[in-house]
Amino acid sequence: MKPRPALWAYLRRALRSLIFANRIMRPEGEIGRALQDLARREMRPEDEIAADLLANAIARHQAAQDNLRRWHELTPREQEVSALACLNLTNVQIAKCLMISPETVKTHVRNVLAKFNLRSKGELRQILGDWDFSAWVEANVTCKEVEVSRSEEMTP
Amino acid sequence: MKPRPALWAYLRRALRSLIFANRIMRPEGEIGRALQDLARREMRPEDEIAADLLANAIARHQAAQDNLRRWHELTPREQEVSALACLNLTNVQIAKCLMISPETVKTHVRNVLAKFNLRSKGELRQILGDWDFSAWVEANVTCKEVEVSRSEEMTP
DNA sequence: CACCGAAGAGAACAATTGTTCTATTTATTG
DNA sequence: CAATAAATAGAACAATTGTTCTCTTCGGTG
Numbered sequence: 235m236k237p238r239p240a241l242w243a244y245l246r247r248a249l250r251s252l253i254f255a256n257r258i259m260r261p262e263g264e265i266g267r268a269l270q271d272l273a274r275r276e277m278r279p280e281d282e283i284a285a286d287l288l289a290n291a292i293a294r295h296q297a298a299q300d301n302l303r304r305w306h307e308l309t310p311r312e313q314e315v316s317a318l319a320c321l322n323l324t325n326v327q328i329a330k331c332l333m334i335s336p337e338t339v340k341t342h343v344r345n346v347l348a349k350f351n352l353r354s355k356g357e358l359r360q361i362l363g364d365w366d367f368s369a370w371v372e373a374n375v376t377c378k379e380v381e382v383s384r385s386e387e388m389t390p
Numbered sequence: 391m392k393p394r395p396a397l398w399a400y401l402r403r404a405l406r407s408l409i410f411a412n413r414i415m416r417p418e419g420e421i422g423r424a425l426q427d428l429a430r431r432e433m434r435p436e437d438e439i440a441a442d443l444l445a446n447a448i449a450r451h452q453a454a455q456d457n458l459r460r461w462h463e464l465t466p467r468e469q470e471v472s473a474l475a476c477l478n479l480t481n482v483q484i485a486k487c488l489m490i491s492p493e494t495v496k497t498h499v500r501n502v503l504a505k506f507n508l509r510s511k512g513e514l515r516q517i518l519g520d521w522d523f524s525a526w527v528e529a530n531v532t533c534k535e536v537e538v539s540r541s542e543e544m545t546p
Numbered sequence: 547c548a549c550c551g552a553a554g555a556g557a558a559c560a561a562t563t564g565t566t567c568t569a570t571t572t573a574t575t576g
Numbered sequence: 577c578a579a580t581a582a583a584t585a586g587a588a589c590a591a592t593t594g595t596t597c598t599c600t601t602c603g604g605t606g
Contacts, residue, residue: 264445265441265444265445265448268448268452269448272448272451284444285421287444287447287448287451288421288440288443288444288447289420289421290447291443291444291446291447291450292421292424292425292428292443294447295428295443296424309582309583309584310583311583311584311585312583322509324561324562324563325562325563326561326562334584334585334586335585335586335587336562336586337585337586337587337588338584338585338586340563340564340565340586341584341585341586342583342584342585343563343564344564344565344566345583347564353478353564354512354563354564354592355512355562355563355564356510356511356512356513356515356516356563357512359512359516360512360515360516360519363516465552465553465554466553467553467554467555468553480591480592480593481592481593482591482592490554490555490556491555491556491557492556492592493555493556493557493558494554494555494556496556496593496594496595497554497555497556498553498554498555499593499594500594500595500596501553501554503594509594510562510593510594511592511593511594512593
């Protein structure tokens with residue numbers, strides 16, 4: 235007699251759950267230990283904390299993806315300027331890179347800020363902060379002004 | 391005959407794992423669904439994605455906690471100025487708030503940046519960005535300049 | 547008491563960014 | 577072809593921020 239599909243699905247899920255949680259939550263593991271620490275400090279159950287952190291991380295990840303999608307919708311010039319801005323270049327440095335005037339850089343920055351409905355370069359850096367544009371710049375922009383330093387951020 | 395402690399501990403963990411994963415990973419839940427989406431898009435197993443997101447979220451959370459601890463180590467004036475800075479006030483607005491000159495604000499900003507080894511107010515906003523200082527400012531700073539708008543960020 | 551360091555205050559100068567406006571080029575459409 | 581919108585370029589002016597320096601007050605110490 236075969237198990238009913240619902241029961242079989244339940245057993246499969248149980249097994250996956252075990253494997254997953256064993257991987258994530260084991261106390262010898264980094265995550266498990268950190269969660270224990272947090273649980274102790276915040277006086278909340280580990281699974282509740284993990285759920286919150288995970289939900290928050292997912293929301294953040296999705297926002298970052300959305301912002302990257304919008305970055306892709308910029309004009310080529312705007313992409314260049316904003317990528318360099320995110321690498322912390324001043325407008326003068328960006329101008330040198332792209333062989334245009336600083337005023338023009340300001341125009342492009344202005345346009346990018348408007349498209350993202352932001353107030354400043356700083357805010358732009360904030361919303362695109364999870365992306366590491368150095369590889370993109372290296373591949374797409376001919377520029378000696380950029381000191382390329384790889385970070386742990388995601389590559390767009 | 392009592393079960394050996396190791397076996398008993400293992401069973402307890404298995405049970406917790408089941409409960410935890412069932413709570414987090416169920417496909418009808420928001421998190422479960424988001425993870426399925428991500429798994430499909432990134433072509434990676436859900437548990438691997440979840441582990442990465444969780445590890446990243448924990449690191450981020452710890453960094454935020456550390457930055458808050460360092461904020462608490464600032465002088466009273468520095469705390470005020472940086473809290474207001476994080477609420478996006480200009481130096482002139484902060485000066486009005488605290489009834490000092492903008493030059494003095496700049497000095498305090500300067501000192502805060504040095505203590506955090508940052509380059510700009512924008513960077514300060516970035517590292518303290520997960521904290522919502524509006525309640526703190528409301529409770530500790532007498533200031534009409536601040537438009538208090540609550541956000542979803544953590545309260546320091 | 548004098549001295550010292552930390553904290554708070556402020557000014558002058560410089561750098562960077564933001565805002566408004568103008569002009570040219572390019573691609574698309576009727 | 578002319579007209580239009582979008583993209584790119586740039587300048588003048590204003591606002592904001594960053595940097596260096598100086599001064600005063602306060603609390604702690606010898």
